Amino acid sequence: MPLRPLVLLSFVSLLVACSSDAPKPAEPASGPAPQMAQKKAQASADQGPLPAYQRELSGSLQGVPEGAEVELALLVVDERSRPQLLLASANLIGNNQALPFHLRFNPETFPAGARVELRGRASQSGQLILHLPSQRIFQPTSQALGQLQFVKAP
Numbered sequence: 001m002p003l004r005p006l007v008l009l010s011f012v013s014l015l016v017a018c019s020s021d022a023p024k025p026a027e028p029a030s031g032p033a034p035q036m037a038q039k040k041a042q043a044s045a046d047q048g049p050l051p052a053y054q055r056e057l058s059g060s061l062q063g064v065p066e067g068a069e070v071e072l073a074l075l076v077v078d079e080r081s082r083p084q085l086l087l088a089s090a091n092l093i094g095n096n097q098a099l100p101f102h103l104r105f106n107p108e109t110f111p112a113g114a115r116v117e118l119r120g121r122a123s124q125s126g127q128l129i130l131h132l133p134s135q136r137i138f139q140p141t142s143q144a145l146g147q148l149q150f151v152k153a154p
Contacts, residue, residue, distance in 0.1 A: 050104065050142070057103045057118060057137065059145035064094030068122040068129060074105055074137065076114050081134075087116065094122060098147065110140030120150070128153045 050056055057074065064070055070092040076085040088105035103118070110116065120132030130150040137143070 053106065053108075054104045055107045055140055055142045057105070057143050057145055058101065060098040060100045060147050061092070061120070061132070061150060062098055062147050063130065063150040064092075064096075064099050064122050065124065065129070066094055066096040068094035068124045070094060070099065070120060070122045072101060072103055072118065072120045072132075074103055074116065074118055076111055077117050078115075083119075084114075085111075105140070107140035118145070120148075121153070122150055 061070065072090045072092070073083075073086060074088040075083045076087065078084050087109055088103050090101060090103050092099055092101060116137045118132070118135040118137055121128055122130040129152070131153045132148055132150055135145060135148065
């Protein structure tokens with residue numbers, strides 16, 4: 001087969017493959033995004049009993065407004081407080097009350113001599129509204145951190 005018809009056929013096939021319908025309008029905020037966040041938060045809350053090979057940080061978060069999406073992360077940070085490694089994370093939904101959390105991690109991934117911190121942030125409608133001052137975690141053991149207060153984000 002000559003080269004010219006083959007190139008023309010390939011070009012037409014590429015145009016057909018790349019064509020699409022008109023873009024769909026954005027879903028309102030009460031659509032599937034908050035429902036997905038609710039499902040993720042529910043899944044992280046219903047973890048069952050703690051396996052023998054894991055450890056857990058627990059406590060309650062104060063000052064989180066109703067419907068705010070909370071993200072908690074256990075991070076290895078460098079000397080400039082930049083995250084280097086994620087050890088564990090959890091997503092929760094605020095309820096205007098003390099918000100209990102349980103963050104599970106594998107103690108074998110906890111690096112000896114490195115700086116490990118618990119960090120958190122809360123956002124509403126995609127905008128950062130609160131953050132949790134960094135909590136230093138010194139040992140890879142199960143710990144109850146008590147009540148942690150969120151503060152307004154700068």
